[in-house]
Amino acid sequence: MAFAALALVVSTPATPASARTVDFRPGAAGIGDPAYPLDGNGGYDVLHYHLDVRYQPATDWLDGKATITATATQHLSRFNLDFIGLTVEEVTVNGQPARVRRDGDELVVTPARGLLKGLPFVVVARYHGIPETFRVPEIPLESRFIHTDDGALVAGEPESAATWYPVNDHPQDKATYSVNVTVPDGLTALSNGIPLGSTSSAGWTTWRWAATSPMASYLSTLAIGRWRIDQHRHDGRPTVIAVDETLPPTLADDAVERTDEITDFLESLFGPYPFEANGAIVDNHDPLLFALETQTRPVYPASFFDDGPNPLDDNLVAHELAHQWFGDSVSVRYWKDLWLNEGFAAYAEWLWSEHNGFMSVREWFNMLYDTELGGGLWTPPPYDPTGGTDPFRISVYSRGPMTLHALRLTVGDDAFWTIMRRWVVEHRYGNAETEDFVALAERVSGRQLDGLFAAWLTGSVKPPNPDPLPPGARKAAIPQPRNLHR
16 A cells, blocks of 8 residues: 555645635544444544554553554544543644544544545654553453553454554454564564564564555554464464463464455355454463454463363364354444344354364254343343443344354245355445344345344344254253343
8 A cells, every 4th residue: 555655645734725625624522332332433434554563461451653644534624533541742734733632532633734525644643641441340351451461452343453553443443453562572463364473672573564455553562572473374364373372282272263265265255355364362260261252363362262172262263263253354344233143144054064063053042042031041032222321232143143044044044144245345344233134135035034133133033943953952051141242
């Protein structure tokens, strides 16, 4: 991408005469998500983040410089960036100092001159401090910027990016990334996308990464520590698998080393893998109690793996890799549509389980169907069209995939797989919502499906079982959901 050329255009100091009578207005402080009104910001679209950060684990101190290339989507007098906790030193817009004030977890930036709709602009922010960790002491659980014994890890949904750089923090505003991370010698810093090597000087090593496909901000990650690293190429793209060196090789390695094999299987179902790189990060940090589909390099907690091979470990890897299609490439428009991420990844997990000779899709479906109502597996339903309640509910992992299986039984395999493949093609690198999926399913199948989706996706009454197991078939205990992200 020609960022040097862009910089020449946007650094021109003079404001065009036509701009003097333009009605410049502030960008919105939120992108309009019903569940999280202040996530994201209005008035601009980010094209690229270039991040330079230096982190010292001994003091938890981070120094950062973020260069944000964006386009104004309205005539902007000022705009917001999501940013949590860290101290801002200075912000420039198109090379000119900007006024900055804080409003909670928002930076309100007023450039020296108004920004014209349709034109690119460049924001440079310098900042420092100790990044904040989100904690739930009762569990205990940590997320967002996590300070580990030997470094740090960034992972969290629906937001985490704002804890280490200023950002338009909502899946609707995807961008490409380049990330340079400087850490003390002896540590390795991982991020998303393609590894571009490292250089060392004066006791510090800088690691460089590039995510060249559009990425939602919560999928950006930073992992600093000491790792066993397997770096190789598969299907022409780099695969980088990093496992915390404190873990025995018998714990997680067997599962994450199947990343290429599982990716190949998912490609056979959903079409080509959508990104420029692949891999895994396994960290040994007790309060990390979730896995997350961080783009091209999913994060896994050591506690989710058993010592020695276990089919459920493989299922976990299949789940997070399936998110590369469902959640990462095709992202939600609003968080109320989360079942489009989790329900689809859980169904892919069932498909891998069947392929792997563990439990069949039919067995998974019936295991969940035969549970009693309540406990979150059935109620509240996985999709709330109003978006007014917390979308992170257990039913997206149970009734979400059950909805897809009921759809498959209703429309038949040919139509079902056509729907799934078209979904990832039509919305590649973009955003979509439930109404889009229902419309596609009806268009491909030639059937009216309102009743099916009302019963399985939004209804409060348990529908009849469309695919019961024969008498005496295997029953299984319900595995605990292992990927709730907060």
